[in-house]
Amino acid sequence: MASATSFYDFAPKDKKGEEVPLSKYKGKVVLVVNTASKCGFTPQFAGLEKLYKDIQEKHGDDFVVLGFPCNQFGSQDPGSNDEIQSFCQVNYGVTFPVLGKLDVNGANADPLWEWMKKEKPGIMGLKVVKWNFEKFLIGKDGQVKGRWASTTKPESLQAAILDELSK
Structure with a gap:
């Protein structure tokens, strides 16, 4: 989606x-x-x-x-979308939306992820996701405000999220 200018321009697929x-x-x-x-x-x-x-x-x-x-x-x-949804709910009580499985890197990378990586490259300007549980914060204006590595614990993002909510 070359013409995309914000998060709101995308429509990834859900589990169905x-x-x-x-x-x-x-x-x-x-x-x-x-x-x-x-x-x-x-x-x-x-x-x-818990953060949610x-x-x-x-x-x-x-x-x-x-x-x-x-x-x-x-x-x-490796599971199906239904197996993944069940796993998240049964093991972690997840109530936030978990969408369909997708690629974040490579030739089949979802356009949303391509856009986010371009908007907020990683360390040394790398436009790849390095591992599972990388996090991108989208502001109310639909722009990428922050990006954190897998090692960043979700609870440590609360201040950044609250800051964006106050804008």
Whole structure:
């Protein structure tokens, strides 16, 4: 999507393969995370859910976490979309939206991820996602405001999220 200028220009697919227009999140702060069910960082689902609930308690629907399962790193999310959804809910009580499995790098990378990497390159300007549980923060204006590595714990992002919510 070469003409894309904001997060809201994209419509990735949900677990059933149906498009989800991200314009439905217009005016909200969104934390986008590439997830995996069988990764050393998988316990971050618990931190993401707590962050989601804690911020929603004070700010209602002005904040959302969007999970995007990805099997590109060590084949750590091999299940079907339904198996992934079930895993997230049963093991971590996830209530935030987890969309359909996609690629974040390479020839088949989802256009949303291509755009986010271009807008906020990683260390040394690299336009690749290095591993599962990388996080991108989208402001109310639909622009990428921050990017964090897999090692960044979700709870450490609360201040950045609250800052964006206050704008």
